[in-house]
Amino acid sequence: MIFDLDLGPLWLTLQLAGATVIVLLLVGTPIAWWLAFTSSRLRTIVEAIVALPIVLPPTVLGFYLLIALGPHGFLGSPWKDLTGSTLSFTFTGLVIASTFYSLPFVVQPLHGAFESVGKKPLEAAWALGASRLDTFLTVASPMALRGYLTAIVLGFAHTLGEFGVVLMVGGNIPGQTKVLSIAIYDHVEVLEYAQAHTLSLGLLIFSFVVLLAVYTANRRLPLHAT
Amino acid sequence: MSQLTANFNLAFPSFHLQANINVRAEGVIAIFGNSGCGKTTFLRCLAGLERSITGSMTLDTYTWQDESQGIFVPLSQRPIGYVFQEPRLFPHINVHANLQYGWKRTDKSVRHIALEQVVQVLDIEQLLERRPSSLSGGEQQRVAIGRALLTSPKLLLMDEPLSSLDLQRKREILPFIKKLDSEFHIPIVYVSHDLNEIVELAKTMVLLKEGKVAVSGQIEEVFSQLNLRHLIPENHLGALVDTAVAEQDQEFGLTKLTFSGGHLHVPHQERTIGERLRVQILAKDVSIISSPPSFQTSVLNLLEATVVEIGEVHTGHPFVDIKLDIGCPLLATITRKSLAALKLHPGQIVYAQIKAVALSSETYQ
Structure with a gap:
């Protein structure tokens, strides 16, 4: 039963989760920073928007993303002009969709971490001659290390488990968009319980090990309360 | 500068x-x-x-x-x-x-x-x-x-x-x-x-x-300014005097400080001769007498002073601050009643009795 198991979906899933986390850190950091330090009234609105994927059914999110990523959508159309190919039903499209889907799971821990760092150490760093970027890299980020760890893990894990959005946006193309959760669903549909079992158990154990490792590391990391 | x-x-x-x-x-x-x-x-x-x-x-x-x-x-x-x-x-x-x-x-x-x-x-x-x-x-x-x-x-x-x-x-x-x-x-x-x-x-x-x-x-x-009452708490009102340690009186446990207007005796200070020391003479610790006391006084620090200025008099408030010159400015808080009794006016020669000298550094030593 191990031998006829296609590990392609597993590999694809890890790639998707990895790519998504990288994009999310790049996109989520400035959003979280802004949320933590702005006094703008737009703050609450942005906070609410960022949190939307937590409450929305993945199919709703997936539906709108499908439209946005489609050849006439606001993301898909310029992409098509630029590259000649569409976004929907591609790996890139999946990364974009997952980025939206997992956004709150990265932004919220970072937001919390930056807030607990607070303005005080930043002001101290400025007074010592550090520029804003320098301060971010040498003071705020290391002090927010725990937040980053949590953000990475939650972002990764949440992307691993996504189903509805992938199904809507990516479909089920082997090697392109057929991720683990969809492969499991496929196996169950054709009553291949053994294969479904192996993949599910694999995912279960993998997730548990990762979380365990992170919580252990988190406990060992010094807590930088200010 | x-x-x-x-x-x-x-x-x-x-x-x-x-x-x-x-x-x-x-x-x-x-x-x-x-x-x-x-x-x-x-x-x-x-x-x-x-x-x-x-x-x-x-x-x-x-x-x-x-x-x-x-x-x-x-x-x-x-x-x-x-x-x-x-x-x-x-x-x-x-x-x-x-x-x-x-x-x-x-x-x-x-x-x-x-x-x-x-x-x-x-x-x-x-x-x-x-x-x-x-x-x-x-x-x-x-x-x-x-x-x-x-x-x-x-x-x-x-x-x-x-x-x-x-x-x-x-x-x-x-x-x-x-x-x-x-x-x-x-x-x-x-x-x-x-x-x-x-x-x-x-x-x-x-x-x-x-x-x-x-x-x-x-x-x-x-x-040394008058009329700081609304800015500084009463127990901190008083002139600062820059002094230097002149003499240690071992017998009576006193330290003699010299300043531009003479000497001050304070309880023994663990200081070397010549060391500079800023002291504060609180206005409430200074009393004024119009002529040198004919009787002996227990107050060690008695200095001749010239009245420079009378502070604002507020009806309803019993005290008034007086600015004196003892070679350097000195503030004294007296009652309005005493002001009237002594008939103080600028230029008048009086005597200032200094009951205590606050050594600011004492608080922290």
Whole structure:
């Protein structure tokens, strides 16, 4: 039963989760920073928007993303002009969709971490001659290390488990968009319980090990309360 | 001599700072006022952490802010050291790395203060490898001061650096702050609501009230002014006198201090002859007699004085402050009834009985 198991979906899933986390850190950091330090009234609105994927059914999110990523959508159309190919039903499209889907799971821990760092150490760093970027890299980020760890893990894990959005946006193309959760669903549909079992158990154990490792590391990391 | 001039006008929902200063940038410049008077905001304006739309700030030939010309230099580019009320050490790096943080970011040509010197003056050698969280409050604040000094600043701002510490820790740090002036020659703007600290440290004093500068000037001049009652608590009203230790009287356990107007006897001070000592003679400890006492008095310090000025008389308030000259200014608080009985007027020769001399440093020794 191990031998006829296609590990392609597993590999694809890890790639998707990895790519998504990288994009999310790049996109989520400035959003979280802004949320933590702005006094703008737009703050609450942005906070609410960022949190939307937590409450929305993945199919709703997936539906709108499908439209946005489609050849006439606001993301898909310029992409098509630029590259000649569409976004929907591609790996890139999946990364974009997952980025939206997992956004709150990265932004919220970072937001919390930056807030607990607070303005005080930043002001101290400025007074010592550090520029804003320098301060971010040498003071705020290391002090927010725990937040980053949590953000990475939650972002990764949440992307691993996504189903509805992938199904809507990516479909089920082997090697392109057929991720683990969809492969499991496929196996169950054709009553291949053994294969479904192996993949599910694999995912279960993998997730548990990762979380365990992170919580252990988190406990060992010094807590930088200010 | 270089000058520090600043002019800020900044409105907050509940508070309006509208302060001008123009003081000599030398020694400790104390900013005093009650909580909520805008001391910290004023300091943050000097640093550029708050930006006043119509502000300006210059030190010597440096202009760090002049909004009329569109100049505003951010804090990271101003050679200013800032010691906050809390130490604000970076928790993820050790003391040594904290000290080096600003030093590394200071241009080589500007650096004139070395790590070894700071470590020695602040006595933090044995802390270098430790994490900030394992340090006591006093130790942390010493490191914070060192860290700021190592950027070789042109101006050091200190926001109540001792306020979060207990008396013992204050005693531990105050001598170091005193040393900063003589060791590093950096002017310090020192915000405090503790007059003992200020009398101990300051050369110049700025009194803030409700966001405005009420009085500013050399500290001896400020403390010898009449009509400060609404700015300074009564138990701190009184002239400052700069003295030097003249003699130790072992037999009676007294120390004789000399000053421009004569001598003062105070309880024995563990000081060397010639050492300079700033004392405060509280106005409430001075009484006035119109002619030398014909009987013996138990008061040791009796000085001839000239009445300079009579303070404002408020009906309903029993006391009035009198400014005297004993070779240097002296304030005395007497009752209105005594004022009438003695018929005091400017130019009159009287005698001042000084019941006690407050040695500001005593509080911290």
